[in-house]
Amino acid sequence: AQSVAQPEDQVNVAEGNPLTVKCTYSVSGNPYLFWYVQYPNRGLQFLLKYITGDNLVKGSYGFEAEFNKSQTSFHLKKPSALVSDSALYFCAVRDSRDDKIIFGKGTRLHILP
Amino acid sequence: DADVTQTPRNRITKTGKRIMLECSQTKGHDRMYWYRQDPGLGLRLIYYSFDVKDINKGEISDGYSVSRQAQAKFSLSLESAIPNQTALYFCATSSRDSGAGQPQHFGDGTRLSIL
Numbered sequence: 550a551q552s553v554a555q556p557e558d559q560v561n562v563a564e565g566n567p568l569t570v571k572c573t574y575s576v577s578g579n580p581y582l583f584w585y586v587q588y589p590n591r592g593l594q595f596l597l598k599y600i601t602g603d604n605l606v607k608g609s610y611g612f613e614a615e616f617n618k619s620q621t622s623f624h625l626k627k628p629s630a631l632v633s634d635s636a637l638y639f640c641a642v643r644d645s646r647d648d649k650i651i652f653g654k655g656t657r658l659h660i661l662p
Numbered sequence: 663d664a665d666v667t668q669t670p671r672n673r674i675t676k677t678g679k680r681i682m683l684e685c686s687q688t689k690g691h692d693r694m695y696w697y698r699q700d701p702g703l704g705l706r707l708i709y710y711s712f713d714v715k716d717i718n719k720g721e722i723s724d725g726y727s728v729s730r731q732a733q734a735k736f737s738l739s740l741e742s743a744i745p746n747q748t749a750l751y752f753c754a755t756s757s758r759d760s761g762a763g764q765p766q767h768f769g770d771g772t773r774l775s776i777l
Contacts, residue, residue: 558702581763592666592752592768593705600763639704643763648712649720650766652697654704 551576553642555653562630563661570625570656572640581643582623583650584614586636593639599623610634630660665689668753668769675743676777683738683772685753693756694736695766696720696728698749705752711736712758743776750774 552575562568574580581600585593597608604616614625625638640653666687675681685694693712697705707720709728717728725747727739740747750773754766 583763583765585765585768590770592754592770593766595765595767598763598765645763649707649710652705654702 551580551642551644551647551651553640553651553653555638555640555656557656558654559657559659561659561661564632565629568625568627568630568634568658568660570638570640570658572623572625572653573621574623574640574642575621576642576644577646579645580623581645582614582616583641583643584608584612584623584625585639585641585652586610587639587655588636596625596638632660632662634658635660666753666755666767666769668751668772670772671770672773674775674777677744679743679776681740681743681774683751683753683774685736685738685769687734687753687755687767689755689757689767690733691755691767692733692758694730695754695756696726696736696738697752697754698722698747699752699771700749708738708751745776748774748776 554573583598584596587593599606599616607613637655639655641650643650669684695710696708706722711730729737750771752771753769756764756766
């Protein structure tokens with residue numbers, strides 16, 4: 550069965566510093582990996598995905614994520630954090646042989662001015 | 663205008679009542695999903711539908727039912743609401759997968775409180 554873990558409930562980063570939000574996954578087949586962001590009183594918004602190809606994936610709002618097959622990880626990164634990046638971030642995984650997406654429990658990102 | 667619209671946005675009701683949450687989309691997607699979000703638990707899949715004649719149970723379908731009235735409409739019902747169904751409910755859509763892992767598109771949610 551597929552699963553996804555976000556080991557940190559909350560991450561605090563000073564504005565201007567690089568940020569990382571961690572995600573690890575487990576699937577039987579090849580993984581499709583996604584990051585979503587949720588702002589208050591809104592639904593989830595798609596940020597980026599990894600399907601195949603380059604391990605470094607670039608997405609919306611300057612975010613990127615690095616796929617690491619040996620560590621089964623897909624960490625979200627941004628070189629310089631903005632206060633407006635403060636939100637709830639979800640990692641999700643889909644086994645290429647299945648149709649359902651499994652979401653992590655979410656990591657709350659606080660960017661401190 | 664929102665591509666995925668959920669109604670109502672907020673609802674307070676009493677234990678034992680029947681409740682329907684509605685979702686409509688203008689994205690032309692075949693696939694529609696219902697999730698609930700609880701603090702610390704992330705999103706859990708309730709039901710999903712890959713076309714009008716296809717309905718599938720998700721991780722936590724007990725106490726819920728769904729109806730896919732048309733390609734664009736997917737409603738979630740709580741036949742007899744109970745307090746532990748208090749949560750934030752999301753509808754999502756995605757296009758038919760072409761091998762590229764299509765992302766899901768979410769509505770803004772319905773906050774449901776059952777007293």
